Amino acid sequence: MKKFINDPADVVAQSLAGLAAAHPELRVDTEEQYIVRADAPRAGKVGLVSGGGSGHEPLHGGFVGPGMLDAAVPGEVFTSPVPDQILAATKAVDGGAGVVHVVKNYTGDVMNFQLAAELAADEGISVETVLVDDDVAVEDSTWTAGRRGTGATLLVEKIAGARAEEGGKLAEVAAIGREVNAASGSFAYALTSGTTPAAGRPGFELPADEIEAGVGIHGEPGRRREKLRPAKELVRSALDAILDAKTFTGPVLLLVNGLGGTPLIELYLIYGEASAYLEERGVAIARQLVGNYVTSLDMAGMSLTLCQATDEMIRLWDAPVRTPGLRWGA
Amino acid sequence: MDVTLAREWMRAAAGAIAADADLLTRLDAAIGDGDHGVNLNRGFTAVVAALEKTPPETVADVLIKAGTTLMSRVGGASGPIYGSALRAAGKALPPAAEVQPADLVAALHAGLEAVRKLGGAAPGDKTMVDAYGPAADAFEQAVAGGADLAGAAGAAARAAAAGAEATVPLQARKGRASYLGERSIGHQDPGATSTALIFQALADVS
Structure with a gap:
């Protein structure tokens, strides 16, 4: 394993300290391990909190700021x-108007x-939970853990964050978040596995000409192993999987997301293929985002x-946002 | 079981998990994300420290304190699951410095019930329930047959180990391994394996 770290046990804490140093507009509690907007809590504003394991940056800490999350909790x-x-x-972040948890x-x-x-309720804080489960590679079933939360998490956090910023009530912020999740589908391919600092070796090994289809964001193998094919074909297969799982007539938001080790030159190539294929399928793209986000x-x-x-989603997507990982109009 | 033995059990469990952290991590890398050993090791190290800092006076409090510590230190699914198992087991015990094997039968079943309630896992889902369930049953049967703590704990440890091995041909229906579908078949469940280590630790100190 080659990584820019000091000790595998300290990676999360030391990265958090660096985030705090780089972004004085955020407040980082290194003791309790959370990142919060410097102006939190804001009286009367619904607080938006998300979190999950580390390793998905900029999700979630990079999305804390006006127009998006009020706080992020990295594990x-x-x-x-x-x-x-x-x-x-x-x-x-509780300003008296309640708090929404965005949970993958x-x-x-x-x-x-x-x-x-439950602990927050004991202290008199109303919490609504928005569960994100957009990954169509996993079959949905009440007998299993169900679909994973992946790329749509960014869309939920941006759009619900904008709704909270403009004064939306707790139920309204949660409702638009759930609406975005229900309207979203994702599919991922991996060319290589990631290496966690603790394990020190890749989660799985792939021969030079093979890829994993239907991977999540935790280095676990995907649904199946396939031969590497031209990007055009992979993009079409991924979009077919999404279009088969849910109804998309357009306009759509399209996120082309890198999993951390894929350069932008490839992501833009992928975007070109994706937009061409969606046009072929008669699905108009309303807004798009390309980059390493989740x-x-x-x-x-x-x-x-x-x-x-x-x-309404497009209006909220366009609303100003000012975070380390996503910034426009503000 | 007296309060000293309860503390020794937790210390032995911590030692076993530290010793086998690499094995747990390897099993988890195959069908999960490869951090089960690291996370449990961090949690049980904190449990040992917490029990030494302010030693509880009852067996129940040893288990409750261990559970609370795991819940607030481990994260993931294993933190809440092991945490609530130990807490539920502790709460089912009489508040005494020494408890009887029959008390432990009830406590083990209360812990199992908490696991199944929180995680929703049934036997055969390829989870720790597949080790814990047979272990609790074996402990109960041994006690019913007149076994002492050492005998019952030994039977439970053997049943847990067999249960963990029996997860190999199963397809995961809960937790992260479930995302692999059929590809989860052929691998031993890391959660069932760590559960077997904890029951073996009980047998070792009894």
Whole structure:
């Protein structure tokens, strides 16, 4: 393993300290391990808190700021945060109007956020939870852990964050978040596995000409192994999987997301193929975003996310946002 | 079981998890994200420290304190699951410095019930329930047959180990391994394996 680290055990804490030093407009509690807007709590504003394992940066800490999250709670690498941390962040952003938890659908995240929401309720804070489960590679079933939360998390955090920023009530902010999730689908390919600092070796090994289809964002193998094909074909397969799983008539938000180890030159190539294929399928793109946003450490790979957008979603997507990872109009 | 033995159990569990952290991590890398050993090791190290800092006076409080510590230090799914198992087991015990094997039967089942309630896992889902369930049953049967703590704990440890091995051919239906679908078949479940280590630790100190 070659990484710019000092000790695998200290990666999360030391990265958090660096984030704090680089972004004085944020407040970082290194003791309880959460990142919060410097002006939190804001009286009367619904607080938006998200979190999960570290290793997905800029998700979630890079999305804290006006127009998006009020706080982010990073756990250890690929490990959900603990209830104490989530509770501390929830209290830090509660301005009396309630708090929305944006939770990616993983067993650990769901359990820890649920425990934290119960503790917050004991302290008189109303919490609504928005569960993100957009990954169509996983079959949805009540008998399993269900679909994973991946790229759509960014869309939910941006759009619900804008709704909270303009004064939306707790139920309204949660409702638009759930609406975005329900309207979204994602699919990912990996060319290589990522390496967690703790494990020190890749999660899986791939021969030079093989890829993993239907991967998540935690270095686990995907649904199946395939031969590497030209990008055009992979993009079409990924979009077919998404278009088969949910109805997309357009206009859509399209996120072309890198998993951490794929350069922008490839992501833009992918965007070109994706936009051409969507045009062929008669699906208009309303807004698009290209970059490494919901990552899996140093995994080379990409995910595509589509969201069937309403006018209201597009209006909120366009609203100003000022965070380390996403910034426009402000 | 007296309060000293309860503390020794937790210390032995911590030692076993530290010793086998690499194995747990390897098993987890195959069908999860490869951090089960690291996370549990961090949690049980904190448990040992917490029990030494302010030693509880009842067996129940040892288990409750251990559970609370795991819940607030481990994260992931294993933190809440192991945490609530130990807390539920502790709460099911009489508040005494020494408890009887029959008390532990009830405590083990209360812990199992908490795990199943929180995680929603049934036997055969390729989770720690597949080790814990047989262990609790074996402990109960041994006690019913007149075994002492050492005998019952030994039976539970053997059942847990067999249960963990029996997860190999199963397809995961819960947790991160479930995302792999059929590809989860052929691998031993890391959660069931760590559960077997904890029952073996009980047998070792009894």
